[in-house]
Amino acid sequence: MNALGIIFSNIHDSNVPELTSNRTMAAIPFGGRYRLIDFVLSSMVNSGITHVGCITNRNYRSLMDHVGSGKEWDLARKNGGFVLLPPFGEIDSTSLYSTRLEALKTVLGFITRSNEEYIILADANSVFNINFNDLLKHHVAVGAEITLLYVNKPASEISGTNNAILKMDGEGIIKELAIDPRMNGRVNIYGNIVVMKRNMLVSLVSDAIAHGRKHFLNDVIGKNVSRHRVAAYEHKGYYQEISSLKRYYDANLGLLDPATRQALFGTAEIYTQIKDSAPTKYGDNAIVKNSLISDGCVIEGEVYNSVLSRGVKISRGTVVRNCILMKGTITGENVSLNAVIADKGVVIRDRRCLSGADNFPIYIPKETVV
Amino acid sequence: MSIRKECVAMLLAGGQGSRLYALTSKIAKPAVPFGGKYRIIDFPLSNCVNSDIDTVGILTQYEPLELNNYIGNGQPWDLDRSFGGVHILSPYQAKQGSTWYKGTANAIYQNISFIKKYDPKYVLILSGDHIYKMDYAKMLYAHKQTGADCTIAAIEVPLKEASRFGVLNVNPDYSIYEFEEKPKQPKSNLASMGIYIFSADKLYKYLDEDAEKENTSNDFGKDILPSMLAAGEKMFAYRFKGYWKDVGTIDSLYEANMDLLGADPEFNIADTDWRIHSRNPIAPPHYVGEHGELKNSIVSLGCSINGKVIDSVLSNNVVIKKGAEVRSSVIFSGTVIESGAVVENSIIDEGVVIGKHAKVGGNTDGGKKIAVVGRNYRVADKGVIAAGEIVE
Numbered sequence: 001m002n003a004l005g006i007i008f009s010n011i012h013d014s015n016v017p018e019l020t021s022n023r024t025m026a027a028i029p030f031g032g033r034y035r036l037i038d039f040v041l042s043s044m045v046n047s048g049i050t051h052v053g054c055i056t057n058r059n060y061r062s063l064m065d066h067v068g069s070g071k072e073w074d075l076a077r078k079n080g081g082f083v084l085l086p087p088f089g090e091i092d093s094t095s096l097y098s099t100r101l102e103a104l105k106t107v108l109g110f111i112t113r114s115n116e117e118y119i120i121l122a123d124a125n126s127v128f129n130i131n132f133n134d135l136l137k138h139h140v141a142v143g144a145e146i147t148l149l150y151v152n153k154p155a156s157e158i159s160g161t162n163n164a165i166l167k168m169d170g171e172g173i174i175k176e177l178a179i180d181p182r183m184n185g186r187v188n189i190y191g192n193i194v195v196m197k198r199n200m201l202v203s204l205v206s207d208a209i210a211h212g213r214k215h216f217l218n219d220v221i222g223k224n225v226s227r228h229r230v231a232a233y234e235h236k237g238y239y240q241e242i243s244s245l246k247r248y249y250d251a252n253l254g255l256l257d258p259a260t261r262q263a264l265f266g267t268a269e270i271y272t273q274i275k276d277s278a279p280t281k282y283g284d285n286a287i288v289k290n291s292l293i294s295d296g297c298v299i300e301g302e303v304y305n306s307v308l309s310r311g312v313k314i315s316r317g318t319v320v321r322n323c324i325l326m327k328g329t330i331t332g333e334n335v336s337l338n339a340v341i342a343d344k345g346v347v348i349r350d351r352r353c354l355s356g357a358d359n360f361p362i363y364i365p366k367e368t369v370v
Numbered sequence: 371m372s373i374r375k376e377c378v379a380m381l382l383a384g385g386q387g388s389r390l391y392a393l394t395s396k397i398a399k400p401a402v403p404f405g406g407k408y409r410i411i412d413f414p415l416s417n418c419v420n421s422d423i424d425t426v427g428i429l430t431q432y433e434p435l436e437l438n439n440y441i442g443n444g445q446p447w448d449l450d451r452s453f454g455g456v457h458i459l460s461p462y463q464a465k466q467g468s469t470w471y472k473g474t475a476n477a478i479y480q481n482i483s484f485i486k487k488y489d490p491k492y493v494l495i496l497s498g499d500h501i502y503k504m505d506y507a508k509m510l511y512a513h514k515q516t517g518a519d520c521t522i523a524a525i526e527v528p529l530k531e532a533s534r535f536g537v538l539n540v541n542p543d544y545s546i547y548e549f550e551e552k553p554k555q556p557k558s559n560l561a562s563m564g565i566y567i568f569s570a571d572k573l574y575k576y577l578d579e580d581a582e583k584e585n586t587s588n589d590f591g592k593d594i595l596p597s598m599l600a601a602g603e604k605m606f607a608y609r610f611k612g613y614w615k616d617v618g619t620i621d622s623l624y625e626a627n628m629d630l631l632g633a634d635p636e637f638n639i640a641d642t643d644w645r646i647h648s649r650n651p652i653a654p655p656h657y658v659g660e661h662g663e664l665k666n667s668i669v670s671l672g673c674s675i676n677g678k679v680i681d682s683v684l685s686n687n688v689v690i691k692k693g694a695e696v697r698s699s700v701i702f703s704g705t706v707i708e709s710g711a712v713v714e715n716s717i718i719d720e721g722v723v724i725g726k727h728a729k730v731g732g733n734t735d736g737g738k739k740i741a742v743v744g745r746n747y748r749v750a751d752k753g754v755i756a757a758g759e760i761v762e
Contacts, residue, residue, distance in 0.1 A: 032655035033671075071445065258674075261654065269652040274446070276647045278640035279406035279671075279684075280656070282664040283633060289662065294655040295407070295671055296640065299664075308655070 001048035001133055003118035004111065004198055007040055010057045011100060011192075012125040015160040015243045018363045019343070024056060026124035027063040028242065029326050029344070031255050031264075032294040032309050035066050036242065037124045038272045041082075045073045046268040047132035049120070051080030053110055055103050057087050066273050073271045085110060100216040104205045112202055119201050123192035127240045127251060129264055132195070135233050139195050142172060144231035146200070146221060149193040151239045155183035160243030164190035164217055166232050174230040177222040191235060194221070238263040249341060249361045252307045252324045256290050277310050285316055301331070309344075322358070340364060375425045375454055375488040377510055377567075379418050380481070382474050383411060383498035384431030389619045392744030392762035393719055398430060399618070400498030401437040403685050403702045403720070405630050405639050406670040409440060410617060412648045413503070414496045415447045415456070420644055421506035423494065425454035427484050429477045431470060434460060446649040459484060473588030479577040485570070493573050495566040495590065501626045501637065502563075502614040503644045509608045510567055519572040519603040520595070522546065523565035525610050535561035536591045538607045546605040551591050560607060563614060566590065572603060613637040620760075624717055624740045627683045627700045631666050639668075651686040651703070661692045677707065685720075694724075699731070708751070715757060716741040725751035732757045 009026035019028045026037035037054070044052055052075060056063060063084075067073075070082030087097065088106040097103045104111075111119065120132055130149070139147035150166050166188040167176040177190070196204075204220050213219035221230065238260065240251040254260050264270070277296025282288070287302040296311040301318035309327040314320060317334035324341045331337070332350035339356035343366040348354070352370050356362035364370060387399025394402060400411035411428075418426050426449060430437055437458075444456030459481045461470050471477035478485075478495065485493055492513065494506055504523070513521040524538050532553075538560045539548035550556070576594050580586055586593045599605055613636055617623040629636040639646060653672025658664065662675040669675065672687035677694035684690075685702045691709040699716045707713060708726040715738055716731035724730055728749045731741030734757045741755050744762025755761055 255654075256657075258657075261657070265654050270654070271652055274650045276446075276645055276650070278646070279668045281640065282667045282669065282679075284666050286664055288658040288664060290660050291658050292655045293658065293669070298640075303658075 001118075001136060002116050003047075003049050003120050003132070003136065003195070004114045004116040005044040005049045005052035006104075006107070006111070006119060006121045007037065007044075007052060007054045008100060008103065008121070008123045008192075009037065009054055009060060009063055011123050012160065012162075012243070013058075015125070016245055016248060018245055018341075018365070019248065020059070022059065022343075022366055023062040024059045025242075026054070027060075027066055028248070029309055030127060030242075030248075031252060032292050032307050034270060034272050035063075036127065037063065037067065038270055039127050039129065040122045040124050041067070041073050041075075042268070042270045043128065043130045043132060044120070044122075045075065045271065047130075049132065050075065050077060051083075051114060051116060053083045053085050053107060055085045055107060057097065057103070060084075060086065068273065072273055083110065099214055101205065101208055101214060101220065104201075104216065105209050108202065108205060111198060114198065116198055118195055119198040120193065120195045121201075122194075125242050126192065127242070127264065128191075128235070128238055129267055129270060130193070130235055130237065130239075131268065132193075135193070135195055135235075138233045139231060142231045143229065144173070145228045146194060146196045147231040147233050148174065148221070149191040149195075149233050149235050150188045151191050151235050152186055152188050155185060155187050158183065158187070158189060158243070159247060160241070162217075164222070166190055168232050172232050174225050174232050177217070177225055177230075179218055179222070188232065188234075190217075191239060191241075237267070245341070245361065245363060246359065249324060249339075253305065253322065255292055255307065256305060275310060283316070286314075301335075322361075324361075343368075346370065373453075373489075375490045377423055377425075377492040377494055377506075378485050378488050378490040379414075379423050379426045379494040379496055379506070380478055380485070381411070381414055381418075381426055381428045381496045381498055382477060383428050383437060384434075384471055384477060385497075385499070386432040387499065387618060390623065391620065391760050392742050393620070393623075393717065394433070395762055396433060396745055397436045398432050398434060398498075401440055402617075402623070404501060404617065404623070405627060406668045406683055406685050407650065408639075408646060408648045410501065411437070411440070411498050412447075412646050413501050414498060415449070416644075416646045416648075417502075417504050417506060418494075418496075419447050419449065419647065421504075421508075421510075423506055424449065424451055425488055425490075426456045427459045427481060428456060428498075429459050429471065429481065431461060431477070434458070440649055442649070447647045454488065457484065473586075473593075474590045475577060475580055475594045476588035478573075479581050479588070482574060482577065486574075490570050493568045493570050495564075495568070497564045499616060499618050500563065500614060501617055502610075502612065503641065503646075504565070504610060504612070504614075506565075506567075509565070509610075512606070512608050513567045513569075516543075516545075516606045517604060518567075518606040519569050520598055520605045521567045521608050522595070522605065523563040523610050524560045524607040525563055525614050526559050527561045529556060529559045532556035532559050532561055536564075536595075538562055540607050544607045544609065546599065546607055549595050549599055549605075551596075560609070562591070563610060564591075566595075567608075572598070620717065620740050620742055624700060628681070628698070630668055630683060631681060653686055659692070662690075677709070711749075715739070716743065716755075718743045719745040719747070721746040722749070723747075724749045725753055727751060728753040728755075730755040731759075734758060 013020040069076040075082035283300035387394040449456040656673035659676035677690040710727035739758025
């Protein structure tokens, strides 16, 4: 696929302030052994994209640790490959960029110097496994200048801000793009993935900057739907936007359903950083039901309906239900946890008892000792 | 960047491993899976990297394709280096004709120019069929301290088992005065682990001499070491204390897997101070379903478990369906155990399907006999593979 990939690693950080206090959106752990960027990056790689720029702003160190040279995605290349695009503080600027358009402005040189025909812009706030070739095929088939990917879903499932709702004509050409309108019933929500010719993006961005515009989606695309032929492409497969802590919790536990796992992992492989943990070890008193368990765990207690990342230790007498335990969570003996999200390296001492609720999971910040 | 390496490791990985029967009919012994996500060769390779040896030649001959594929550019072991790194060395055609590797010593002899390229002071010879964690740097230090020409790693074994090994008879300072290959009446219980450090010049000399001889089997244990000893070279044993297992037979491979289990296992594979590196699969975490039951077991990525797994070791992407039972067994990657099937005291190779209500292995009166089901084999529904039986 002759396209340059651009990933925005941090645009939606404010939707999940708990998880992004130490990291950027793209580096949020998900599904046991993954980080959110793995899904968009693997989708790009599996679609044949070999040149990916990743725009960062703040807190991007854990993202750098995770992606490294990009070798796990086969993106450690001489030509192209994975390119981290840290903020570029210009000499006369006093602050880093705050909008997508300003971010694109700072990497315009990178985009201009690339030589791919198309460009795909994608955010790292969603979990999916998409073949972008299908998107591009649609884009070419309908003769669009710009194509936005969308998913159709009930308005009640939408949270967070800056949601773009699309209205199309009979041919699937976008007639109206509205940001956070009043919604009911099923709506077509923009999936934060767009494809166009690379040189078109360059001219759109340069033009918008020249006219003092601020917002990419609204000012550059939304206000131009009558001027350009902007198509919509529906993604019908798995797509979960992490737009709140609750959504994060639900999306993780959603993976316990085999059909959901098949939808996410069954079509193409999802790559991630390799840590060489030993396989997980179960003790004589382990009871585990309906759970996803990563490598390097030691399980001597009970685990139900939960997702465990690498190196989690569940000691004897401990019962874990409906939890998301991130890397290296250590539980003491006779602990009881229900509906808890434990960030990396949390330690729960003996006999502690914590319970959230289905609609309100308890979040324990990174490296907290309870 | 240094232009020479102090020590180059040569890993003998060409043997057929015929005593592993069905498990090595399509792959070389070092590529045989072990301990869930690992393969046997991960152990010597990880030992090298953890001992700061970054130049490793892997000598392959028998069924090398899967092994080559597994090693790749060596990146999983951090051995993708600009200078040094891992190199697969297979027999090649030369101007004066071509031969297969005729023995362990001949395999090294044919690749002397590979070693000389790095101009090392020492050469470490390893074999690809042992499970252990060993700091070769300590052995190299001992080699330098004693001023030896050759140092042989040795481990104490029960005297009655010593006749299965090359036995080292040593003086109190661990200098070797006699070397006996598989003696009937062993005089010592100090067994050679098949790990040698040679001072490079001596190695070249004795390999050259061995190549000129008519009556030689071109083998380190049978030819090189005895002739060095006979010539009065300084040879020392380096005593290793710790877990070490030759996994060249079905029984020993099975036992070594079982040694990983338990709260305080004989061999700790999850040692973060001495990490064993491996090529990881691209697979999601493993899933345990509503009917899954796991006791005293090791489970790798991508498995899906909805049956009973007790005292067992599972590699990647193994599927255990509802109502199936796996006891005291080792299951390699991608194998599916259908519902109602029972697997006991068995090693099941990659890609096998055990049909519904089939029965594989079990208990026998006269001790444990391990059943083996070879790669991609399909055991029919209600099929029976007896205890100790090997099918492929």
